[in-house]
Structures are given as C-alpha cells and as structure tokens.
Amino acid sequence: MSLSDTGKLPGSADDVGRAFAFAQRTYSGTPCQECKGRSTVGTIYQGVVSASCEDCGGATRIGPLARVVPPQSTAQGGRGRPVLRAPADAPRGAVNGIRRPRQF
Template identity: 60%
Template structure:
C-alpha cells in the first residue's frame, strides 16, 4: 500500500469501528485501529483489544464506500 491508501484505510477503520462494544467490559468507548493488517477495537476503559477481522476482508480500497462485510453485529442491550 502507498501512503495515501494507508491513510484512507486508517480513516475508514477509525470511523467505522470506533464505538464497537468491548468484548470484556461491554463499553462503547473504543477506538478502531489497525495492527499488523487486522482491524481491532481498543477499549479506553479496560485497555483490552477486541479483534474485528482482517483488513483485506473488511475494506476494499477501490470503492468509495466499502461494504461492511464481516462486521460483527452489535449486541442488544438487556433491560
């Protein structure tokens, strides 16, 4: 990837996966980021990282807006 594509990938991941529920503490104070080609949601509360999936499966740089295939469903809150 060139630098412009890498920048677009990071921007996509930050916007799309920020706020994904943490698997440990269920907080939505998460930041979407990339680590070695894998999309993760890093929790600001407990510090854990929730793996989302490989970037190649979740993002297509050729499309203006990538289809969110493989994105985990957000769990329903229990009342």
C-alpha cells in the same frame, strides 16, 4: 516497481491513511468484549482491524484488513484494496520485515 497511471506506488501512504480513516470511522464505538463499554477506537495493527477499548485497555478483533476494509470505489480512482508487501529479504510470513505472531 513501477509507478501507476496516477504517479503513485501501489500501497502508498494515501492508501494506508485511507484504510486507517475507514477503520476509525466504522469501528469506533464497537462494544468491547471484556467490559462491554463503547468507548472504543477502531485501529489497524499487523494487518488486523480491531477496536481498542479506552476504558479497560482490551482489544476486540474485528478481522483481517483485506476482508474488513472495502476496496476503493472507481469514483475515487481506486485500484482495489491496499497492498502490503514484505521486502524481498524478509522471512516468509513477514510484513515490512517484521515477523507476525500467530493470529488470535
């Protein structure tokens, strides 16, 4: 894996932090599907953006990370959406060596 022009690896901690911050800013306050409350927090879990309810503990699925979080703008020096890659020895369909359950 080679370094980019900015000296960072693709899918770096900066990209991950930016994706989490975007999900929290954009999807906090989304109505919960179970209790209809609005005390939710936008979060990312296993490549899926969801709104986790602080009242009932439920989670409202927003969508896959690649479709929900927009690519970085060129003004920020972005290279597109964050890349999550599994290690070479990971089973097929795994992210970071963890096998994902079927999408709900």
